[in-house]
Amino acid sequence: MRVFLASRNTKKILEMQRILAEHVPDVEVLGITDVDGYDEPVEDQPTFAGNALLKARAGVAATGLPSIADDSGLCVDALNGMPGVLSARWAGQRLGDKELADARNNELLLEQLRDVPDERRGAHFACAVAWVRPDGSERVVEGRMDGRIVREQRGSGGFGYDVVFVAREHDAEGLTSAELEPGEKDRISHRGRALRELAPYVAADLTSAD
């Protein structure tokens, strides 16, 4: 059975495929790059769930396939929950180059938090995953990963803000999410938690559609 993954972020797609594959066997995943002239919606909703639904609905409209979309971001306590839904473009750019955008976003965030003391550097990643079927049925699940923002970038795994984020589970060693093995990030991540909650529904829907 084929499923459409409505994302342009190749590292996010890798994580989603990795997590899904463990729980939904025999699923063939297509992505935005498999669809000529894919019309990406503007992510203009105030919530992760709203944007995830928007992206998944666009996937169904473009492909006729059941579609999954993830909308996620970093919520920093000292910034009143920002960058939040603006995480991908916090430094303002709409760059095609994701690596450059990530680097600028991290530099800006660290600068904004320069005078924030250690005890007030709490943050969490949030993720909403939407599952939309061609018959119009919709489901959204959410997950989060709590932790803190460190003072310098560390690590080369993951993507986005992983280099500045230490999850609560790794607070003692001070390992950033970018320093974790992929399987360990999946185990504790916002995306892993949300997708594992969604997986049984995806598996059941795909089985009944066969």
Ligand SMILES: O=P(O)(O)OP(=O)(O)OP(=O)(O)OC[C@H]1O[C@@H](n2cnc3c(O)ncnc32)[C@H](O)[C@@H]1O
């Ligand atoms: O919308 P799509 O095409 O899926 O890809 P995107 O990268 O634009 O994804 P979002 O709109 O959901 O923005 C999420 C941003 O939040 C950050 N982010 C989300 N999950 C993350 C994670 O697991 N680790 C680090 N940063 C993350 C990162 O900057 C992402 O670009």
Ligand SMILES: [Mg+2]
């Ligand atoms: Mg996006």
